[in-house]
Amino acid sequence: MSSNTSAQAAPDSHIDTTAAISYWNSCDPSVTGMLGGFPQVSRIDLQQSTTFLAKLRRTSKSHPTSTPLSRIVDCGAGIGRITLGLLSKVSSITDIVEPVQKFTNQISEGHEFKELREAGKIGEIYNVGLEAWEPEHTYDVIWIQWCLGQCTDSQVNALFTRLQKHLSPGGWIVLKENLSNNHLGEDVYDETDSSVTRTDEKFRALFKEAGLKIVSTELQRGFPKDLYPVRIYAAQPEA
Template sequence: MATTDDVHTQSDLNPASSEHANNLGNSLPTTDSQISHSQQISYWDAQTADVDGMLGGYPQVSRIDLQGSKNFIAKVRRLTRISHETNSSPSSTTKPSSASGKDSANPTPPKTNTKLNRVLEGGAGIGRITTGLLLNIAQTVDVVEPLKKFTDVLAQYRPTAEQGRIGQIFNSGLESWNPAPDCRYDIIWNQWCLNHLTDKQVVEYLQRTSKTLTGYKPDSNSEKDNETLGWIMVKENLSTDDWGEDIFDDADSSVTRSDRKWKALFEEAGLKIIKMELQSGFPKSLYPVKMYALRPK
């Protein structure tokens, strides 16, 4: 189960639940093994279906959060387009693969001011990020969210939905969601939701969704031919444990992971980091929040 959003203060989480404490003896469970999806459902079902409920009583950070995410996406799109254009510069021996001079098998990334085709918000909650950011940069947004009472809020955007801008709504937890094999996304946005999955579930989810990125060709054995043009983006709280370990929150049954742990999980999932950046402008009482843009290796 994974529901966004969840802003934690540094006093919310119990340092005694860190992996460092667990490593002092074999009698205590590992941090992520304490995760209970049924407890998560109970916690989120008790929250109000509005921005205040989604952000744990910190609705004032929403505007800063959305602006930070918007800026990050723009930087990633600009960076990867420059990289693509540099790597695709034709040499004197290169011939175009079509009459138009374009290689249809290896599409060019859209310009940074062009709307993306289709994106996904994982653990979408009431669609705060969908309506506040993703619909501004994409033609269509699909959402994954286990609680129907949250996705029902999207009904107020009926004109947008009827235009096909709000696409499929999957009422499912991320740990059990299986995207259709032919589905392709330009961005898969995951914010304050992967902390509700175990380490193993995070890796498996990232592996599944990486196969739905634009440009992915399941039958190709060529790394070059299988180069994706889409991104998986992760935005999560970071642990400030003195030992750099993960911290368990028994209130919503989630894990606040260290930067080191996130990078290890991305590596295990076969993903490379294209860009990463800390969110700025949040109150100092909140945990640091980091954004990662990922692509398959």
């Protein structure tokens, strides 16, 4: 499964979950902390994601834009930036999966989320990594953004396989991640947060191997040129 063709260890074999969680615990619970010092990309990220999801729903019989979605989950949610800026606006309930409690405290206690909490729009908060998360509900959208690099390829395969059973008919897994632009076309291990940045080819292979087909995908536009390219994918079960 690794894109590494040499005898070297596969990049994802270096992922150390304890080191990753310790890194994230040292980060500020703010948009700047979530986005590696580039808070200015949040608005443009949310704008394109909002349009991407609206386009998916425009041609959907099960989840048309005219009706709110029932339940969405924000995976690796951090301080709930995407829940606040997008997911809670289109869904009756948003669940949260995020292993770092100081981040989810912003959602369960922060003033920015007060209205959403009082309106019953924040559902379950699971303080667990995606590799260990066992979904209990059915979701119209499972949103995974800028956190899958913390999981190994085999954990991603198991996750994708598990998640499909928790999608409502016509629902989507939406994945938005940095892409490796390594000159050898390989995934890249980053020891800062003990994560892997994958190639587009690897993401496509991971979806396929888990029995998911990509129904729509786009590159993020308008980000600073010195950042990794970012791609959003929407996938559904093959059968």
